[in-house]
Amino acid sequence: MKNCNEIMEMMPQYIDNELDGNARTEFEKHMANCTECKRELEEIINIVALCGDMSEEELPESFRSDLHKKLLNVKAEEERKSKFVNFFSKYSKLGSSIAAVVLIAILARGLWGGLNFSHSKASTESKSSYDITANSGTKSQAQDQLSQNAVNDSKPSEPAANSVMEAPAAAVQDNAERTMAAKDENTQKAVKQMAKGDSSNVKMKSFTTDSGKSSADTKTAEAQESSTKPSRSGTGDTRYGTAESSPIVNRNIEIAFTVDKIEDTQDKIKTIAAANEAQLQINTEASITAVTYDAGNEVDLNFKVKNEQYDKFISALKSGFDPGVFSAGSLNSVNMDETLVTLGTRLNEVNNLINDIESKRTEGDQETLDKLKAEENDINLQIQNIRRDAGYTMVSLKIVKKQ
Amino acid sequence: MIDNEKHLLDKAKKGDIEAFEQLIAAYQKKVFNIALRMIGNYDDASELAQEVFIRIFKSLKSFKEESQFSTWIYKIATNVCLDELRKRKNKNLVSLDEDIKYDDSEIKRQVEDNRPTPDVTAEKNEIRRIVHEAIGALSDDYKTVIIMRDIQGFSYEEIAKIIKCPEGTVKSRINRARQALREILSKKRELLSGDYVK
Numbered sequence: 001m002k003n004c005n006e007i008m009e010m011m012p013q014y015i016d017n018e019l020d021g022n023a024r025t026e027f028e029k030h031m032a033n034c035t036e037c038k039r040e041l042e043e044i045i046n047i048v049a050l051c052g053d054m055s056e057e058e059l060p061e062s063f064r065s066d067l068h069k070k071l072l073n074v075k076a077e078e079e080r081k082s083k084f085v086n087f088f089s090k091y092s093k094l095g096s097s098i099a100a101v102v103l104i105a106i107l108a109r110g111l112w113g114g115l116n117f118s119h120s121k122a123s124t125e126s127k128s129s130y131d132i133t134a135n136s137g138t139k140s141q142a143q144d145q146l147s148q149n150a151v152n153d154s155k156p157s158e159p160a161a162n163s164v165m166e167a168p169a170a171a172v173q174d175n176a177e178r179t180m181a182a183k184d185e186n187t188q189k190a191v192k193q194m195a196k197g198d199s200s201n202v203k204m205k206s207f208t209t210d211s212g213k214s215s216a217d218t219k220t221a222e223a224q225e226s227s228t229k230p231s232r233s234g235t236g237d238t239r240y241g242t243a244e245s246s247p248i249v250n251r252n253i254e255i256a257f258t259v260d261k262i263e264d265t266q267d268k269i270k271t272i273a274a275a276n277e278a279q280l281q282i283n284t285e286a287s288i289t290a291v292t293y294d295a296g297n298e299v300d301l302n303f304k305v306k307n308e309q310y311d312k313f314i315s316a317l318k319s320g321f322d323p324g325v326f327s328a329g330s331l332n333s334v335n336m337d338e339t340l341v342t343l344g345t346r347l348n349e350v351n352n353l354i355n356d357i358e359s360k361r362t363e364g365d366q367e368t369l370d371k372l373k374a375e376e377n378d379i380n381l382q383i384q385n386i387r388r389d390a391g392y393t394m395v396s397l398k399i400v401k402k403q
Numbered sequence: 404m405i406d407n408e409k410h411l412l413d414k415a416k417k418g419d420i421e422a423f424e425q426l427i428a429a430y431q432k433k434v435f436n437i438a439l440r441m442i443g444n445y446d447d448a449s450e451l452a453q454e455v456f457i458r459i460f461k462s463l464k465s466f467k468e469e470s471q472f473s474t475w476i477y478k479i480a481t482n483v484c485l486d487e488l489r490k491r492k493n494k495n496l497v498s499l500d501e502d503i504k505y506d507d508s509e510i511k512r513q514v515e516d517n518r519p520t521p522d523v524t525a526e527k528n529e530i531r532r533i534v535h536e537a538i539g540a541l542s543d544d545y546k547t548v549i550i551m552r553d554i555q556g557f558s559y560e561e562i563a564k565i566i567k568c569p570e571g572t573v574k575s576r577i578n579r580a581r582q583a584l585r586e587i588l589s590k591k592r593e594l595l596s597g598d599y600v601k
Contacts (some may be wrong), residue, residue, distance in 0.1 A: 011581075012574045044581050047588065050534045051553035053527075056436050060449045063435065064424070067453045071420045071460055078418070078461075258525050327528060400525050 002026065004037050011041060015048060058330035248336045248386060251307065252394040253314075255328045257321065258402050262299050265321075265399050269301060272320050276313040278305035278395065301397040310393045331393070336386045343386075347379045408472060416463045423463075427456055430473065433555065434480045440550045441484035443539050451487055455480045470564075477557075477565045481547060488543050537587040545580035552577050 007030045013019045014027050031038045259265045273280060281302040305313045318326055354372050414422035434455050439448035459479055466475055538549055547566060551557045559577075563570040 008582075009575065009578065012578050040582075040585070043585050047581055047584050048553050050530065051538070051549060051584075052556070054440070054531055054534060054554050056432070057439055057445070059432055059435050060445070063431070063449055063453070066449075067456055068420070068424065070453060070457055071423065074457055074460060075418055075420060256525065256528075 004034060007037060011044060015045060061331055248340060248390045250334045250336050250386060250389045251331060253329055253331045254396045257325050257397065257399045259325055259399060260402050262399050262401050266299055268320060269397060272316045273303050276316050277309050278303040278313050299399045303395045304392050305395055307391055307393055340383060340386060343379050343383050350376045423460055430476050437480050437550060437555060438484055440538060440554055441546060442487060451483060455483045458483065474561065474564045481565055485543055537584055540587055541580060541583055544576060545583055548573060548577045549580045549584060
């Protein structure tokens with residue numbers, strides 16, 4: 001018969017279901033008769049469950065880019081070292097011969113020219129070695145610059161997504177005209193619908209005009225082209241299929257505030273938001289649900305902030321409250337390209353159906369037509385919202401009253 | 404070692420950063436979370452996890468391919484974290500007590516740094532904070548095995564390889580670590596009663 005300590009040694013295996021028949025029976029029998037051990041077992045099982053419930057945190061946003069930068073520096077440093085080692089091993093023999101000759105020359109001159117002369121020569125030597133160091137320093141800076149450029153090159157191109165938002169009406173028109181070449185009449189209609197959606201985007205620009213981006217250059221026109229790619233994919237038109245496209249990304253984050261006075265916090269947050277160009281969303285049509293909600297002990301506030309302003313807004317929120325009050329989740333970036341393709345495909349189908357009914361190619365009553373038109377509007381709105389939210393971050397704030 | 408991993412490893416050994424990044428992509432989050440639980444601070448954990456990958460990159464040539472790459476990564480991660488904990492203790496000998504007690508400001512700072520997931524209730528956050536704090540008060544050895552086994556879900560065999568200990572030692576250490584955790588949490592009886600375990 002095992003004592004309590006011996007039984008407790010078996011606990012990890014019991015918890016992990018690793019005890020075989022006899023040992024398991026003995027363990028369970030002991031537990032049935034020993035209240036103290038039973039309580040310990042239950043508590044340990046709860047501890048294991050509590051540990052298992054510790055959330056797994058997302059990587060910090062800049063983790064990968066910071067690491068990339070460091071790796072480039074490490075690589076540059078190692079290359080420099082290996083070059084130096086190669087150089088040294090190659091020329092070490094020659095170098096020592098030269099050093100010997102120089103030493104002899106200095107000693108000889110010293111002997112003939114007196115102590116002062118040899119001293120000033122030594123200073124010159126020392127200076128030239130300093131120059132070499134300085135040069136290698138410059139090279140290192142150049143390498144760092146190269147590394148930096150490489151980092152910048154590899155960064156995801158959010159500005160490109162913004163350029164979609166900022167595409168001028170001319171580019172949209174141009175795009176619509178180009179798509180007119182589409183063979184199928186229905187396809188043309190669908191693509192025009194999409195272009196209509198884009199025009200709405202351009203109208204949306206009126207409240208976000210401060211980014212100062214330039215207008216109708218080829219690049220933005222291309223970006224606009226790629227932004228309509230989902231609808232074209234839906235129609236099977238592959239003319240622009242190979243064009244490079246920037247992903248449409250919607251970002252969101254949730255932050256919780258645990259406070260004594262909800263109203264005061266709400267006012268403070270609104271003031272901080274106003275100072276940081278974060279727009280309060282009240283019952284909006286935003287693609288990410290954003291409804292202000294008040295249920296006594298909890299208030300939800302939703303803001304939409306430009307990605308460029310996001311860090312500033314979050315820092316301002318963070319520094320505006322005591323550390324224990326503010327707890328932020330991780331920033332989610334959702335690539336909406338696939339959703340756009342799905343919506344574009346459905347939009348096409350709906351357009352075809354509407355067209356068929358209107359041209360009396362197929363039977364269909366007014367009710368069906370109305371439903372299809374409502375769906376068409378709804379899809380257009382969804383596409384428009386997804387595009388509109390690109391370049392912005394939805395910040396959902398939950399203010400909870402401290403219990 | 405699967406072919407693709409082997410291919411990436413060969414390229415990474417020659418200094419190909421992109422290949423290296425692909426090679427470590429699957430391990431980054433786990434290493435970061437190990438560091439986070441070991442160190443307790445979000446920003447420091449990020450720095451430390453990066454340090455882990457820098458060390459791995461620098462010592463890739465010494466990696467013997469007969470052992471598993473993942474085990475090697477976690478071994479380095481654990482060592483880097485334990486080194487850091489040792490360094491901190493040496494630096495702050497006077498504040499050792501504070502480390503264990505976790506005064507209010509420390510707790511608050513950690514809660515902020517840990518950035519709990521947004522979808523959990525304040526209550527759940529509070530429980531996690533208490534458990535996190537209790538794990539932080541464990542000795543380094545116990546902390547390591549609790550994080551590995553009960554938070555990260557490594558098997559006894561994997562832990563044994565990572566911390567270079569016989570499997571039996573790992574099991575008994577985990578047992579003692581859980582009991583130590585129970586002792587620390589004993590003031591929070593309600594937590595141990597299971598009412599909060601969901």
